Amino acid sequence: MKNTILKIENLSKQYRLGNVGTGTISHDLNRWWHKVRGKEDPFLKIGEVNDRATKGTSDYVWALKDINFEVKQGEVLGIIGKNGAGKSTLLKILSKVTGPTTGSIKSRGRIASLLEVGTGFHPELTGRENIYLNGAILGMTKAEINAKLDEIVEFSGCERYIDTPVKRYSSGMTVRLAFSVAAFLEPDILVIDEVLAVGDAEFQKKAIGKMQDISKGEGRTVLFVSHNMDAVLRLCNTAILLKNGEIVKHGLTTEIVEFYLNSEFGTSSIKEWNDAQNGNSVAKIKYVKAHDKDFIRKENFLITEEIGITMCYIAVEGKKKIHSAFNFYNSSGVNIFDTHENNTDLYFEKKDKGIYETTVWIPKNILSEGIIIVGVALVTHDPFEIHFHQREAIVFNMIDNISNSPTRGEYVGDLPGIIRPLLKWQSVKIKL
Known part of the structure; x- marks a missing residue:
């Protein structure tokens, strides 16, 4: 001991x-x-x-x-x-x-x-x-x-x-x-x-x-x-x-x-709302969470794993083109990227009244290590209108496993940048 x-x-x-x-x-x-x-x-x-x-x-x-x-x-x-x-x-x-x-x-x-x-x-x-x-x-x-x-x-x-x-x-x-x-x-x-x-x-x-x-x-x-x-x-x-x-x-x-x-940002990797704060007569948000490929909620993710962000919301008023959106920020407040529910069949349809669940998947080797803050929004089109928005809804942490990282090699220090894509490289010998 x-x-x-x-x-x-x-x-x-x-x-x-x-x-x-x-x-x-x-x-x-x-x-x-x-x-x-x-x-x-x-x-x-x-x-x-x-x-x-x-x-x-x-x-x-x-x-x-x-x-x-x-x-x-x-x-x-x-x-x-x-x-x-x-x-x-x-x-x-x-x-x-x-x-x-x-x-x-x-x-x-x-x-x-x-x-x-x-x-x-x-x-x-x-x-x-x-x-x-x-x-x-x-x-x-x-x-x-x-x-x-x-x-x-x-x-x-x-x-x-x-x-x-x-x-x-x-x-x-x-x-x-x-x-x-x-x-x-x-x-x-x-x-x-x-x-x-x-x-x-x-x-x-x-x-x-x-x-x-x-x-x-x-x-x-x-x-x-x-x-x-x-x-x-x-x-x-x-x-x-x-x-x-x-x-x-x-x-x-x-x-x-x-x-x-949890204590720093007043939230964790899951956020639930009550009926008084979660939207309006058109759309209301119920919850949003970050999870792994098995839909298990986590606070810490390796940069080499796929991350899911799931939002559950209510279409209160039917026949509206409601869709969800996410904004991703680092701990300094820099907007890393935004994503909207614009590549699904439901995006182009007017939704009936009911409860919907939408999941977006962040590919592995995209986000760099550090704290990630996720903002959420519910919007409609024709005309465009924001029915709910919260800039800091959930937060999670990205970890780089230095013993098995495809982007590091033998390097163990901090790598700059707010994203870490694993890009395709090509190298050929052109001269003796």
Whole structure:
């Protein structure tokens, strides 16, 4: 059984809004007087949850509140949640960039952090000098750093500029060197915020491969923050979902990602409507769902499988050319494509009163990995009229199985683009 390498108990972090420091002189004196008398800090009893979407009434806010979890040696833990959920604050506390307001952190071994581009780098020092600086911060001797220096420089791909001041590096070069230093100086725990998005595709492949080697081959622990659900699913054994500074759920990565999709978008891969909200006197929608080829509803699909989207609706008023339509968006709101029920016999007919079910099939190897949001609509023609429309009706997640992907080969990093068609290629030798 693996040993616990990191244990977080009752961890909380409080900030005062709108001011630099902890507050006014009167607040600081009040805190000091309570501390002298052995009393609890009075300001720990006030403060609001960290909901960035609402205006609060208190000057104090809890960025994190009562965080408790353990991490085993060799585990890759994913930390997910919306912007402002407390992910980066948690990593900064674990990395000792800032201290907790309450609670304790118990860890065994060295912790290396990659929180943002250039963290821990001095801009006036060269890349080589920064390697030694970061190694010293991790508690390594010069001899230990020397033993790893060539590997760090080679992996980063910055050999030509290694003796150039870091202030002249691009953001991509900086993150390359920073990741190489953090990975190769052999920390027991590697803490990574979502900075790999800065690097190019070639480096992302190397970085993800290195992270897998660190956890599986070398038995070290990785804490990984990302908004890319596919990367979390591929890299992490377990995951934590944070919301407003609190842990909502902790468990297997697949379960946490599915729960996150439901809570993030307020829906899942199925949506049902009641009679008050589902249309008008011409047409009403009953439900829509995403499912596999056996009509089994799912939240997560491989990009190599066919996906069905089924809508059930009621033709309330007969003799109308009613048909269904779907709009597909990625998590950034980019419209991937739309599709209408325009290639079936029913599309050209005036429908009688009754209940209809329509299914559209998305071929395999079309959608790329990531969150897919489906909007639905019911329309009629002659004249054209929209009787129901909802932009975010259902949501599901696309996963790329990197061990058996026809579009990847040996590449394990993120592939760009919002679609991933498996096109027909032809190659012939035309000259000796």
